[in-house]
Amino acid sequence: MNRKILRLALPSIVSNITVPLLGLVDVTIVGHLGETAYIGAIAVGGLLFTILYWNFGFLRMGTSGLTSQAYGRKDAAGEMRVLIQAVSVGLVSALSILILQYPVERLAFYLLDTSPEVEQYALTYFRVCVWGAPAVLTMYGFKGWFIGMQNSRFPMYIAIAVNIINILGSLCFVFGLGMKVEGVALGTVVAEYSGLLMALLLWKKHYKALRPWIRIRGSLHWKAMRRFFAVNRDIFLRTVCLIAVTTFFTSSGARQGNIILAVNTLLMQLFTLFSYIMDGFAYAAEALAGRYVGACNLPKLRQAVRYLFGWGIGLSACFTLLYGIGGKNFLSLLTNDAEVIRASADYFYWVLAIPFAGFAAFLWDGILIGATATRQMLWAMAVAAMAFFFIYYGFSGRTDNHILWLAFLVYLFLRGVMQTVWGQAIFTVKYLQTVKNKAFPEGKISDQQM
Numbered sequence: 001m002n003r004k005i006l007r008l009a010l011p012s013i014v015s016n017i018t019v020p021l022l023g024l025v026d027v028t029i030v031g032h033l034g035e036t037a038y039i040g041a042i043a044v045g046g047l048l049f050t051i052l053y054w055n056f057g058f059l060r061m062g063t064s065g066l067t068s069q070a071y072g073r074k075d076a077a078g079e080m081r082v083l084i085q086a087v088s089v090g091l092v093s094a095l096s097i098l099i100l101q102y103p104v105e106r107l108a109f110y111l112l113d114t115s116p117e118v119e120q121y122a123l124t125y126f127r128v129c130v131w132g133a134p135a136v137l138t139m140y141g142f143k144g145w146f147i148g149m150q151n152s153r154f155p156m157y158i159a160i161a162v163n164i165i166n167i168l169g170s171l172c173f174v175f176g177l178g179m180k181v182e183g184v185a186l187g188t189v190v191a192e193y194s195g196l197l198m199a200l201l202l203w204k205k206h207y208k209a210l211r212p213w214i215r216i217r218g219s220l221h222w223k224a225m226r227r228f229f230a231v232n233r234d235i236f237l238r239t240v241c242l243i244a245v246t247t248f249f250t251s252s253g254a255r256q257g258n259i260i261l262a263v264n265t266l267l268m269q270l271f272t273l274f275s276y277i278m279d280g281f282a283y284a285a286e287a288l289a290g291r292y293v294g295a296c297n298l299p300k301l302r303q304a305v306r307y308l309f310g311w312g313i314g315l316s317a318c319f320t321l322l323y324g325i326g327g328k329n330f331l332s333l334l335t336n337d338a339e340v341i342r343a344s345a346d347y348f349y350w351v352l353a354i355p356f357a358g359f360a361a362f363l364w365d366g367i368l369i370g371a372t373a374t375r376q377m378l379w380a381m382a383v384a385a386m387a388f389f390f391i392y393y394g395f396s397g398r399t400d401n402h403i404l405w406l407a408f409l410v411y412l413f414l415r416g417v418m419q420t421v422w423g424q425a426i427f428t429v430k431y432l433q434t435v436k437n438k439a440f441p442e443g444k445i446s447d448q449q450m
Contacts, residue, residue, distance in 0.1 A: 001307045005284045008147070009311075011156035013280035018163045025167050026184050029174055041121030041181050048108050048122075049129060052097070054243060058235035059090050059140035060147075061286070065369040066231060067148025068290025075294075077213040079149065084219040085228045086141030094133040101130050121181045128185035135192035142199040150287050154202050158195045166191035234374035241378075241385040245411060252392070252404050260401050262340045263347060266331050270351050271358075274319050278359055281311055282366030289370030305367060305423070312363050316355035323352055350405035357409045360416025368419060380418040384411045 026046070030038035063086040070078030097104065105126055109119055139158070146154045169190045173183030219225075253264035285308050292301035331344055368377040388411035395403050 001303055002311075004288060005281065005304070005307055005311060008150065008152045008284035008287050009280040011152040011280075012147070012283040013277055015152075015156045015159035016276040016279055018159050019276075026170065026188075029170055029184055030181060038121055038181055041118050041125055042184065044118060044122040045125035045129065045181075045185070048126060051243065052104070053136060055236065055239060056090070056093055056137055056140060057239055058232040059086055059093075059137060060144035061235050061369045062086075062228065062232040062372075062374070063141050063144030064148045064283070064286045065290050065372045065374075066228065067145050068150070068287050068370050069148075069294030069372065071149055072291035072294025072297075076210050077215070079145075080210050080213040080215070081219040081224060082148070082228070083141065083145045084214070084216055085225060086144060087138050088220055089228070089232075090137035090141045091134055094137045097130065097133045101127070125181050125185045128182050129188055132189040132192040135189075135196040139192070139196055139199060142196075142203070146199075147283055147287050148290060149207075150291060152283060152287070154199070154206075157202070158198050161198055162191045162195040165194045231372050231374050234378040235369070238374070238378045238381045241381045245385050245388050245408075248389070248392075249404065249408060253401065256401055259340060259343050263344045264401070264404075266340065266344060267347060267351050270323060270327060270330070271354050274355055274358070275362070277315060277319075278312070278362035281308060281315075282362045284308070285363055285366030286370040289367045290372070291370075293371045308363050308367070309360070312359040316359045319355040320352055323355075327351060347401060347405060350402075350409065353409055354412070358412035358416070360420060361412050364416060364419035364423065367423070376419065376422050380415050380422070383418060384414040387411060387414050 026042050030042050063082055066082045067079055070076075070082060105123060108126075109123070143155045143158075146152070166187050168187075170184045170187030173179045173186050177183065179186065249264070249268075250261075253261045285304070288304040288308075289301060292298070292304060328341075328345070328348065331341060364380075365377060368374065388407045391407035391410055392403055395406075
């Protein structure tokens with residue numbers, strides 16, 4: 001079981017680590033163009049697309065859970081049905097973004113307080129990058145599908161290729177053709193479509209046995225789409241709650257002054273680093289939980305959960321020890337501002353609690369997505385988010401930032417606790433539902449065909 005977990009988790013971790021690398025390279029490229037506003041434009045534009053695309057994260061997560069269950073019951077028709085649904089919804093969503101791009105950009109820059117110069121360059125970046133939306137949202141569907149098929153290597157290959165093409169393309173457009181911010185944006189768009197092409201070629205080469213089960217009309221029929229939308233509706237609403245908490249955390253720090261904002265930003269990098277690792281194991285949880293639910297194998301499901309939590313506890317202990325020994329030195333690498341480093345010492349102990357407070361939330365999110373128990377995941381997130389705001393507004397005063405960190409840790413911990421309590425009941429219900437409906441469709445194929 002450990003081998004299965006690591007085979008799924010490690011490629012996903014590598015994929016996650018490439019994300020901040022790309023942002024760093026983009027900033028480095030524009031940072032050598034002699035105009036400070038270019039850096040701000042990349043930061044603002046990147047933030048805008050992060051928020052915009054984050055809302056469509058359900059295309060990856062819901063697809064992963066539904067596909068892994070179809071894989072578990074060896075339902076080839078079901079596997080292809082989910083892929084067709086995810087790609088179709090992604091394309092329609094991207095078309096909506098393209099049609100509504102002007103009101104989206106007006107609303108975004110109305111809410112973002114930037115200088116006219118930064119806004120001008122950020123608009124240029126946005127108006128080029130937005131044409132990559134069809135590739136990005138379609139890729140969400142392919143990434144979730146590959147993970148659901150117990151294959152996290154392909155998303156890793158694609159992520160590495162996309163990042164390399166993006167970096168090389170941006171360098172060529174900026175320094176070779178004399179472009180500015182639009183060159184970085186164009187490099188991003190070219191890389192996104194290259195990633196989509198790579199996904200299509202990998203599917204064509206390695207999943208050709210599934211071609212007979214491509215049935216577009218049947219897959220997009222309302223009855224077939226109803227479960228897809230039900231699962232993804234819950235994930236979408238859960239994402240809204242997550243965005244509300246993270247956005248409020250940042251804005252609350254900003255209201256307390258530049259020093260506190262800088263301190264919170266630096267300390268959150270340690271949470272982000274931990275999340276990159278735990279997300280990899282959450283992806284493994286999605287694939288394995290869905291597979292064993294689909295196969296009606298409750299003992300294997302419980303075994304997978306035990307092993308996943310063993311990894312979660314072990315990694316939490318390692319990160320707590322790592323942060324305790326070298327966390328402050330890591331902050332010194334991120335900034336040489338003595339006042340910020342000195343102020344961060346007052347809040348650093350909150351960071352030491354993050355791994356053990358948060359690891360269960362990451363793992364249970366993956367397990368529940370795989371089991372398509374998304375309603376329970378949504379309720380846990382909603383209750384935890386309400387607890388976050390209740391603690392902050394109920395107890396904040398002169399120690400606002402300490403209360404903010406306390407609220408954030410309670411929010412993480414409560415998500416994990418609630419889902420742990422519900423976990424046993426969820427598994428039993430899902431097992432009984434799957435056994436009851438265990439009439440395999442005509443798409444059943446053998447492992448050898450795959």
